[in-house]
Amino acid sequence: MKKLNVEICDVTLRDGEQTPGVSFTCEEKKSIALMLDEIGVEVIEAGFPSVSENEKRCVREIADMGLSARTCCLSRAVKSDVDAAIDCGVDLVSIFFATSDLHIRIKYKKTREEMLEEALRMVEYATEHGIDVRFSAEEGSRTDISFLKEMFERGYEAGAKYSSIADTVGCMTPVEMYNTVLDVTETLKNPLCVHCHDDMGCATANTISAAQAGAFQLHTTINGIGERAGNAALEEVLVALRMKGGIDRYNLTPLMKTSKMVEEYSGIKVAKNKAVVGDHAFSHESGIHIAAMLVEPSAYEYFPPELVGGQRKFILGKHTGRKALEHVVKCLGCSITRDECAWVLEQIKTKSEGKCSITPEVLLAILKEAREEKH
Structure with a gap:
């Protein structure tokens, strides 16, 4: 494998917390953020501020911790969400809407063109208020590729610093992911992010395949926690990048300790045969x-x-x-x-x-x- 050009955005504090039954306290989130910063993760997605006032407070406190990592939060393509992100003082806001025809039909009752126009206004609004934007396609893996390209092109023109594809239901295989990223990045003018779920057990493999095809920002969670079967596991992605991608800038020594911390805080037990951090891994x-x-x-x-x-x-x-x-x-x-x-x-x-x-x-x-x- 050639040396890869990537950064990590860890989403444990947001998508990881969407694991059924999991809720982190603000102090727990800050402890996890410190460990992620020690590892050298470049971006920490601190939460979804519009969920509650307490969530908003936690995101703001993490943004104010003085970490080396940049902080990020999630926002729907609505003004109140973007305002909450701006109030938190994060470096980056991920503005998303569901882009597949299935989701647009059942969730929005609008055309995809109407949804795109609304989302673009929020990209411009956030940019005008001095916050970087990641323009994200929820359900990107089941979205018409021509619409994805149009979305990302117009998002870039509206000021988005990143474009992002989410394999929301974990339906892709590594070859499919590689080919999709290769196709999208052929015309893309800003860095591509990938957010992979593990419904078919392919999240880590899909993430590495995306990096090989040219994706820049890779999304992970500690222990692979997250909705349903979870997300690409931080520890697996980082070891693969070290062993196969020629990337040695991350401090991997705290991975086991960080895994145990998240296991304790989340109440989600790590399988004994889990790669890298399971009891039987060595x-x-x-x-x-x-x-x-x-x-x-x-x-x-x-x-x-x-x-x-x-x-x-x-x-x-x-x-x-x-x-x-x-x-x-x-x-x-x-x-x-x-x-x-x-x-x-x-x-x-x-x-x-x-x-x-x-x-x-x-x-x-x-x-x-x-x-x-x-x-």
Whole structure:
């Protein structure tokens, strides 16, 4: 992959909070914003000010934190929403309307041309009040491509700094996303943003594919939280950009800590097998794997856990081999003979097949039993 030219806009504080049942306090939002700033995220979408007075206050407080990141908020293409954004003092407002024929028909009862004219007036209004605009097509992935191009062309003429496509229902595949971005950016005069949802499990892949095709601003959420199946996960996108896109300016070390913070604040548990930040992301049980990793960790880890603030774990179970057992026993400050090793391995396999987790306490008990058997 060629070196990519991108920036990150993290939307955890807005779209992430739209996860069913999730609501962050203002202090929690500010804590998350500080972590995002430490990571080096360029834009933080702080909220949707028109939702409530408390939301508006939180967005304003985040905008006043003196972060290195620019702050952003969401706005419908209506004057009261844009006024709320202006009052918050954010650097960027994302003005959106749903652009697919389906949404225009069921939500607005107007033609797409009428909706575009209304939205353009709000782009001009925000620009006249000194705030940068991201002109966003909700349902962009199911919108006629010629209308998208017209929308973005006229948005640019009205002063929009960015154009944005949202795959609102997560219906795109990476190849479709790549081709769409390639087509749109062919005539686009300002940077393109992509906002991907994970309904078919493609959000991160779609985001990286969009970047490869020329998209500049990539939208993410921590742990991939968000409406329904969520959004492109910040930690996955950043690791992909580091490992495949030649981008090393982000500080990835706080990713694990940030993930745990959002897990706690949101109440949404991270799957154990979740890429990058899951409990099993750097856990190994296979004896064949562990034997190789004791010589060279990269044999079965594409990137080291330390990169993202994680820790490698060797888990004992039915697939464990002698070298792994010897290593784990040594880490516990104990020793084991070859004869004991064979007996202990047999006990580990039996207990593991019986769905018993081989914790350090269980292992030490087996070791004790092995020595008692010997004598």
